[in-house]
Amino acid sequence: MKSSLEELEKELKIRNINISYQRLKVLECLTLNHCHPTVDQIFTALHKDIPTLSKTTVYNTLRILVDAGMVRVITIEEHETRYDIDMENHGHFKCESCGMIYDFSIDIDLLTCDELSNFEVNDQNVYFKGICPGCLSNINQNK
Amino acid sequence: MKSSLEELEKELKIRNINISYQRLKVLECLTLNHCHPTVDQIFTALHKDIPTLSKTTVYNTLRILVDAGMVRVITIEEHETRYDIDMENHGHFKCESCGMIYDFSIDIDLLTCDELSNFEVNDQNVYFKGICPGCLSNINQNK
DNA sequence: GTTCCTGCAAAAGCTTTGCAGAAGA
């Protein structure tokens, strides 16, 4: 995974996206904190460094990155759009207690079934919900 | 699948949900048109029969049904919450051309992996997107 | 000088909340 600003710049140039400080920082935020942030989380994180930043710019930048295929949208929960820079197929687990999103690997080929043989499948998402190990042990401790 | 109003009434009573005409009709709408409707689609469909119906009631009813475990929420697309009365595990395919949602069966056990062995999984969703056969043939015809 | 980007403000859209009246037991 690319992480330095120079490498991110290269990635943007490859996809014909003009460079700007804001765009680089949004991209860096997604790369460094691999936490599937919401728009608000990205905005809050970057606002410290860029006090003039507006949410509009975050929205604009994310749309550009999604359209360019560099970032994918995760809609695991209604009214909570999240963004993920890892385009490899993997599942997402959301802990209903702490809200954390965990990645897990899946063999997506196992899901392909005869029913969809005449469908053109462009995007595959697997979303699980439940309680993560950390929260489970907390619950058990408090019993 | 239950479909008559009497059977739906029984289902509600089992779950200790009080009966009302609006609630029965929302439930009937979900049962008859197995099309994973949005709130707006349910409202529009029922408004013909119940001119006084308000969206608030549709929202209230759906929350009650979801909380009772009779209906599940589908968030296959951001800003488009859909509702499904079929609680059996199955995948959803959304056609990006016509917007239709198709069900397909999946063997959910195949997805269970070692990484999640310490997680308590309560909900599993599989969302695919692409083009459905009907739209594919339309596209080919217009070539 | 031209083009594109940023960010404020306003608008739009969906969902929730407050509350008064109505319906039902």
Next chain:
DNA sequence: TCTTCTGCAAAGCTTTTGCAGGAAC
């Protein structure tokens, strides 16, 4: 009568749009 349900109106949130100023080339 008492409880619950309905539905209008308003509020709350997230996201989008319009537009003027500014930066970059």
